Amino acid sequence: MSLMPFAPSRPLSIGVELELQLLSCNDYNLASSAPDVLRRVEKRAHPGEIKPEMTRSMIEINTSVQQEYTGLVEELRALRDVVSEAGRFLNVAVAGGGTHPFQHWSEQKIFDAPRFHHLSELYGYLAKQFTIFGQHVHIGCPGPDEALHLMHMLSRYIPHFIALSASSPFVQGHDTGFASARLNSVFSFPLSGRAPFVLRWDEFERFFGKMTGTGVVESMKDFYWDIRPKPEFGTIEVRVCDTPLTVEIAAAIACYIQAMSRYIMVEQRTPPEEDDYLVYTFNRFQACRFGLEGVFIDPRTHEQRSIREDITDMLARIADHARELHAVEAMEHVRDILRAGNGTSWLRQSYAREHNLADVMQLQAELWMGKQVMNWKFF
Amino acid sequence: MNWPAYLPFWPLEVGPALWLALTLVAAVLVGETLVRHLRLPRIVGYIGIGALLGPGGLGFIPPLPATEWRLVVNLALGILLFELGSKVNLRWLKANPWIAATSLLESTATFAVVFSMLAWFGVANIAAVVVASIAIATSPAIVIRIVTESRAQGQVTDRLLLMTALNCIYAVIFHKLAVAGMHGQAGTSAIHTVLAPLYLLGGSALLAWLFGITFERIHHYLGQHEETFSFVLFGMIAFATIMASTLKLSPILVLLAAGLITRYRRQRPRTFPPHFGSAGAVLVVLMFIANGLAADLSGLRDSFLLVMLLITARAAAKLLAVLTLAHYSGISLRQAMALGIALIPMSSVALLLTLDTAVDFPLFGSGLGLVLMSCIVILELGGPILVQMALRIAGETPEKKR
Numbered sequence: 212m213s214l215m216p217f218a219p220s221r222p223l224s225i226g227v228e229l230e231l232q233l234l235s236c237n238d239y240n241l242a243s244s245a246p247d248v249l250r251r252v253e254k255r256a257h258p259g260e261i262k263p264e265m266t267r268s269m270i271e272i273n274t275s276v277q278q279e280y281t282g283l284v285e286e287l288r289a290l291r292d293v294v295s296e297a298g299r300f301l302n303v304a305v306a307g308g309g310t311h312p313f314q315h316w317s318e319q320k321i322f323d324a325p326r327f328h329h330l331s332e333l334y335g336y337l338a339k340q341f342t343i344f345g346q347h348v349h350i351g352c353p354g355p356d357e358a359l360h361l362m363h364m365l366s367r368y369i370p371h372f373i374a375l376s377a378s379s380p381f382v383q384g385h386d387t388g389f390a391s392a393r394l395n396s397v398f399s400f401p402l403s404g405r406a407p408f409v410l411r412w413d414e415f416e417r418f419f420g421k422m423t424g425t426g427v428v429e430s431m432k433d434f435y436w437d438i439r440p441k442p443e444f445g446t447i448e449v450r451v452c453d454t455p456l457t458v459e460i461a462a463a464i465a466c467y468i469q470a471m472s473r474y475i476m477v478e479q480r481t482p483p484e485e486d487d488y489l490v491y492t493f494n495r496f497q498a499c500r501f502g503l504e505g506v507f508i509d510p511r512t513h514e515q516r517s518i519r520e521d522i523t524d525m526l527a528r529i530a531d532h533a534r535e536l537h538a539v540e541a542m543e544h545v546r547d548i549l550r551a552g553n554g555t556s557w558l559r560q561s562y563a564r565e566h567n568l569a570d571v572m573q574l575q576a577e578l579w580m581g582k583q584v585m586n587w588k589f590f
Numbered sequence: 591m592n593w594p595a596y597l598p599f600w601p602l603e604v605g606p607a608l609w610l611a612l613t614l615v616a617a618v619l620v621g622e623t624l625v626r627h628l629r630l631p632r633i634v635g636y637i638g639i640g641a642l643l644g645p646g647g648l649g650f651i652p653p654l655p656a657t658e659w660r661l662v663v664n665l666a667l668g669i670l671l672f673e674l675g676s677k678v679n680l681r682w683l684k685a686n687p688w689i690a691a692t693s694l695l696e697s698t699a700t701f702a703v704v705f706s707m708l709a710w711f712g713v714a715n716i717a718a719v720v721v722a723s724i725a726i727a728t729s730p731a732i733v734i735r736i737v738t739e740s741r742a743q744g745q746v747t748d749r750l751l752l753m754t755a756l757n758c759i760y761a762v763i764f765h766k767l768a769v770a771g772m773h774g775q776a777g778t779s780a781i782h783t784v785l786a787p788l789y790l791l792g793g794s795a796l797l798a799w800l801f802g803i804t805f806e807r808i809h810h811y812l813g814q815h816e817e818t819f820s821f822v823l824f825g826m827i828a829f830a831t832i833m834a835s836t837l838k839l840s841p842i843l844v845l846l847a848a849g850l851i852t853r854y855r856r857q858r859p860r861t862f863p864p865h866f867g868s869a870g871a872v873l874v875v876l877m878f879i880a881n882g883l884a885a886d887l888s889g890l891r892d893s894f895l896l897v898m899l900l901i902t903a904r905a906a907a908k909l910l911a912v913l914t915l916a917h918y919s920g921i922s923l924r925q926a927m928a929l930g931i932a933l934i935p936m937s938s939v940a941l942l943l944t945l946d947t948a949v950d951f952p953l954f955g956s957g958l959g960l961v962l963m964s965c966i967v968i969l970e971l972g973g974p975i976l977v978q979m980a981l982r983i984a985g986e987t988p989e990k991k992r
Contacts, residue, residue: 236679237741243986247745253921299685302748320985400840 214431215420218259219393220445221276223473224351225283227465229275229454230344230582231263231294231579232311234304241314241342244303245322247511248410251297261294265327266342270294270305276351280466280541287458288581295580298505303431304576307461309344309379309393309453309556312568315464316342316383332478334400346452348374348465349444350472355412356477362447363483364475365371365468366405366491369437370498371452371525374518375464375545376452377502380556381568390502390555393453394495401436402428408485415440429463451495456578463544466536471525473532486510502555504547519549536588592954609651610682612880613643616661617879631974633735633878636710638971640882644703659880666877667731667938668831669824669847669870671758673862674730675849675969683777688919689749693756696911696933700757703907704900713894717766717958720947724962725904727761728754728847729937730971732839732849734975735874736865741989750932750977758939762843763944766790772951793839798847801830805852842939863940884965889960896965904965908933923941935973936966970984 235242245267252261260273277283291305298305298460319342320330334341350530352358389395397403409415422428431439441448449468455461487510497505503519526542533542552560561571593599631737643650683690704725708718733754737747770786770801803824813821830848834841865871890897909930916926944962981987 212664236682237677237743237748240743242743246922252920271600300681301686301745301867302682 213491215442217358217440218445220351221278222351222353222357222476223277224276224278224446224466225347225469226274226276226349226444226446227283227287228271228347228349229307229458229461230271230346231454232306232308232576233268233270233541234306234311234572234576236431238303239569241266241311241319242303243320244301245270246295247301247335248297248303250561251300252293255293255297257290257514259290259291259557261290263322263324264325264453265322265330267322268311268314268319268342269322269344280462283465284462285460287462288367291458291579291581293509301351304573306576306584307344307378307454307579308558308575309377309391309454310382310396311344312381312558312572313384314342315494324467326383326395329499339459340341341396341398344454345393345397345450346454346461346464348449348452348467348468349441349446350449351444351446353476354563355415355440355442356410357529358445359410359412359415360483361472362406362477363408363410363439364479365447365449365472367510368450368471368485368525369491370494370505370518371471371522372449373453373498374503374505375522375548375553376455376460377466377498378453378456378558379428380555380558381571384568386562389500389589390505391453391499392551394499397435400435402433402573404437405472405488406434406436406439406458408483408488409474410483441499442454442540452566453484453554456557456575457581458579459580460548460554461546463541466538466541467535467545470529470533470536470542473536474529477532479495489536496512502553520559522549594710599659602743603748603868609643610876613639613651613879613883614876616643616841617882618875622631631736631978633732633737633739633850633974634971636875636878637724637882637885637974640879641885641971642882643965644883644885646883646887653883661794661878662873662880663938664831664835664841665828665943666870667942668827668841668937669865670682670731670734670874671826671842673847673865674751674755675846675851676853676862677734678726678752678850678853679748680850680854682752682824688757688915688920689752692749692912692915692919695759695915696908697757699907699911700726700811701903703903707899707903709749713958716768716772717954719771719952720765721958721962723761723764723768724943724947725900725936725965727758727766727936727943728908728933729760729935729939729941729970729981730754731874731877732935732973732977733968735933736876736974739989740978740981741979742986743919744984746928746932746984747981747986749919749921749929750980753929753933757849759844761939761943762840763787765947766840769947769950790843791838791841794834794843794847796831797834797837797839797844798851801826801844801848802851804857805848820862820870823841824866824870834930842942856952877938882939884941884959885970886963887967889964893961893964897968900961900965901968904935907929921925925966925984928980928989931983932977934969934976936969937973941964 233242233244233248247262248270249263259275262271264271272294273285274283277286295303321327327409352361353567373391379391379393380386382392407418409418438447438449452464478543490508490510494507498518506515507518507520507521508515533539561574565571617636617639620639621632624630624635625632641647645653670896701722705718705722708721733750766787808822809819830840830844834844865874911932913926916923948959
């Protein structure tokens with residue numbers, strides 16, 4: 212089976228996918244309510260798409276193709292409102308965040324669809340442990356080679372996206388000490404990690420042909436890479452982010468990636484190198500473990516600094532591009548995160564105050580459903 | 591030679607407590623056997639053993655002294671009702687008024703069907719109203735017990751808990767009104783017919799509200815240690831139950847309302863161990879055994895047809911009402927079917943209301959009361975199985991590898 216041709220797409224267009232948690236309002240544990248929620252939203256007119264996910268306590272919202280922050284955030288808010296309304300009608304709370312703090316994986320139920328049952332059989336308990344919630348950002352690329360170029364250049368900044376979106380410190384009832392514990396679950400999949408260092412689409416097609424030849428993979432969906440090309444959309448898909456605690460943060464991070472992509476395509480013009488990947492897993496670990504405080508090693512200069520400093524520096528470099536893309540507000544939002552902390556800080560602060568993970572989960576849901584404004588003074 | 595004083599007299603003289611203790615052991619063992627081999631709910635074993643060994647069955651155990659029995663049942667039921675109330679989110683009714691509509695339709699339909707059937711059988715109007723009111727209630731004890739035991743979660747479970755809490759409230763209120771009506775008929779002055787239900791409602795609400803406030807205060811003071819807190823809560827429930835009985839209020843109403851009020855005021859759910867710890871759990875088991883011991887199927891002999899018709903009509907009314915509004919309230923037909931079935935059980939609440947009526951009106955106790963008792967016994971034994979089945983049909987119990 213060969214790879215699909217790379218579809219044309221408008222360069223630097225963006226699309227966001229968010230995996231969301233469905234919770235019972237009785238104890239704020241995950242609830243297998245996806246079929247009920249989906250049945251309810253089916254009747255409502257809404258932009259984008261609302262889809263089932265692997266387990267029945269998850270749901271995914273997808274925006275349509277967007278060009279800039281305003282449109283993106285509006286559509287995400289509309290999707291959030293539709294899902295939240297359905298949730299309230301069914302006594303189900305909806306929340307962001309990369310993990311559920313105290314769910315037990317063995318209690319999750321697989322959504323009734325052939326693909327999910329297939330994956331569940333293949334991966335066993337891993338499939339249920341995959342009850343984690345991520346944000347995927349699509350960036351439109353002018354062509355397949357440009358897509359590979361952008362993918363490898365963005366790979367260096369994966370720690371930025373992880374640290375900004377990190378919102379999964381708690382797993383199975385405990386603080387893991389990680390800013391994003393969610394990614395630890397992704398690592399256990401055999402085809403996770405990074406794409407091979409190939410820069411031309413025909414080479415990538417050959418790689419894909421060899422992989423399907425071995426029988427290991429059937430489609431691009433079987434690769435759980437941090438960034439992967441999505442030929443049918445004509446995009447690359449950044450997959451390392453946790454689902455943030457609000458749609459506004461999700462949109463801001465998407466636009467940060469968009470502005471950085473414009474900077475890479477228009478201004479930077481330096482080719483990626485295989486050696487850029489020498490520090491890849493180290494940097495990525497630092498971001499998962501320590502978030503914005505993590506150490507970032509520049510693969511070219513070998514200079515060490517905190518991820519927060521590197522993002523501050525990047526914000527200055529991409530300021531013009533952000534302005535071109537009408538993403539100034541989004542960059543302000545990113546600066547707020549640098550100043551006040553990411554979702555993980557918010558969650559830890561809430562836990563320190565509430566001493567109870569169910570209460571934290573309820574606050575988290577209220578935050579996501581827009582009932583409560585994120586209270587920055589707690590940081 | 592005299593019988594030595596250090597040896598017990600022969601034949602041994604043992605009180606009913608010893609038999610009760612043995613029954614507890616036997617019931618728990620039977621309950622475990624049912625779970626392991628037949629996958630039936632444990633409480634079927636508890637009630638079944640009680641009914642089998644009790645005065646209504648083989649008669650190994652003499653009738654229990656009414657006051658002790660009432661204390662155990664009241665306390666355990668108090669725990670279960672408070673538990674139910676505190677799991678129910680009343681705000682949901684505002685977000686989804688169709689559930690309130692379903693609840694009202696289901697209760698009205700049950701009342702209407704049971705009343706018309708009794709009227710057709712020639713039962714006096716006011717007595718028919720009493721029975722029809724009692725028939726509205728779904729058993730909170732069975733519902734909460736099976737939901738806890740099967741660790742069910744989902745739309746059907748949530749709605750079942752909510753609708754059970756609501757129909758118990760309707761049942762208690764209508765029952766009191768009906769009984770007040772009976773008093774009126776029996777010749778007491780009209781003023782009491784009006785004041786009695788007012789006192790009941792106002793008093794119960796006030797007691798429940800005080801309970802809610804005290805709960806908050808103590809919770810605030812004791813903070814996070816959930817085990818300690820559940821001990822205190824246990825004591826509070828006992829106090830409120832006994833206080834309610836002393837003041838001639840309805841312990842059912844007080845504890846249920848107290849649970850609802852605490853949940854409503856706090857806005858945050860709070861998880862406690864099931865039945866607030868093992869002391870509560872033992873009381874609950876004893877309650878089901880005691881209910882079994884109180885089982886009286888003598889009504890079946892004279893009115894078999896009426897009992898069967900009542901059970902069928904009541905079940906049909908609940909099921910059809912839920913099915914009618916399923917679409918609007920946002921559940922599938924399969925879920926509605928499950929919900930309708932799960933609403934069928936009758937147990938402690940109905941039993942207590944029936945016995946209360948019989949105390950005031952001995953004629954009711956020896957006539958229509960017996961018919962109602964037979965219905966309760968049957969739905970108490972079958973109810974747990976129905977609820978378990980319904981929750982499985984709805985896919986709300988954890989998946990089991992078999």
